[in-house]
Amino acid sequence: MIKGAIVGFGKIARTNHLEAFQSEELQRSFDITSAVELDTNTRERCRKEYSRINFYESLDEMYSNDKVDFIDITTPPKYHKEIIEWAVAKKLNIICEKPFTLSYREAEELYNKLNDSNILFTPCHQYKYSPLWSEFKSLLDELDKDVKVFLQFNVFRTGADPGLNTNVSPWRLNKEISGGGILSDTGFHYLYLSNWLLGKPRKVTTINHNLAHSSFQVEDTSQVILEYDRGTIQINLTWAYHGRRNEAKLISKTGSIFYDGSNYLIKNFNGKEEKISVPDASDKSHYTSLYAKLFSDFAKEVQKKNFHKKGLQDAYNTIYLLDKCYESACKRKTIELRNE
Structure with missing residues (x-):
């Protein structure tokens, strides 16, 4: 059993990470002994509610009292770099919520430190564990490599996730804390998914808008076009919808998949047409199960002392792509991407 500390005890920590760690599948693999939470009121309230967890005000206070094997970072992106550097210095393995860092510049500073370390860095790119996206991946693997494809993701929301404290403006709307709007938040999942499905893109074109929230510091709507050797991916994201909806399409001359946000897809x-059952992408229990699968793999690698850098490379490549998306939107032009 490996012992860990959750750093930042907000909504994602309580409703997904902790539930995954305590699931029947993982309860013999993990022992979450500690949590670090800066906010005094939150810390004291959670200390009573989660009596089996030791709560601390700082990383150093936690480290001096509890021996842990890893930390799980669930803070907003602004704080990731400092926490990761601290963990590297203490030689602690890391699970880190997306996005990797606040900016590509920060990712560059961290990359070599993590790459040269004997620790495992695992980003929360849990969508790759979804049966839904695995069906898309399987069809792409079935298609001849010279068949061109078009993929489209449509991700519609009513606004930024407010977290647990609905009396204050969501931190996701503060660019200094989040790094960006819906593209940086939900969109990040679809950038790493795109790379997983089709490899590294050659070009990116992005248009950002504020359709319903003109006062926002960050975009509430984003359209991204990624050009690959095998085809094109279009990602449409908005916080300006009247509900919550997920759609996806994969189209080619010899095969296709249509997903309309329900519990099945048409392949x-x-x-030959086939109706395939998949979990509802918006279902909370399904979302937590993806974390459980990610954490399970993390535990296996830590126990084997297999401190590979696949997760680090994935996180680094995705933050680079996110940076180029924003550059494209700012310059209002298509950006050529590196191919190394």
């Missing part, structure tokens, strides 16, 4: 391959 057509070589003229």
Whole structure:
């Protein structure tokens, strides 16, 4: 069993991470002994509610009292770099919520430190564990490599997630804390998914808008077009919808998948149509199960002392792509991407 501390005890920590760690699947693999929470009121309230967890005001206070094998970072992106550097110095393995860092510049500073370390860095790119996106991946693997494809993701929300404290403006709307709007938040998932499905893109074109929230510091709507050797991916994101909806399409001459946000998708391959059951992408229990699968793999690698850098490279490549998306939106032009 490996012992860990959650750093930042907000909504995602309580409603997804902790539930995943305490699930029947993982309760023999993990022992979450500690949590670090800066806010005094939150810390004292949670100390009573989660009596089996030791709560601390700082990382150093936690480290001097509890021996842990890893930390799980669930703070807003602004604080990731400082926490990661602290963990590297203490030689602690790391699980880190997306996005990796506040900016690509910060990612560059951290990359070599993590790459040269004997610790495992695992970003929360949990969508890759979803049966839904695995169906998309499987069809792409079935198609001939010379068949061009078009993928489209439509991700519609009513606004930024307010977290647990609905009396204050969501931190996701503060660019200094979040790094950006819906593209940096929800969009980050679809950037790493795109790279997982089709490899590294050659070009990116992005247009950002504020359709319903003109006072926001960050975009509430984003359209991204990624050009790959195998085809094109279009990502449409908005916080300006009247509900919550997820859609996705994969189209080619020999095969296609259509997903309309329900609990099934329609797959057509070589003229044969098939209805395949998948979890509802908006279902909370399904979302927590993806974390459980990610954490399970993390535990196995730590126990084997396999401190590979696959997760680090994935996080680094995705923050680079996010940076180029914003550059494209700012310059209002298509950006050529590196291919190394």
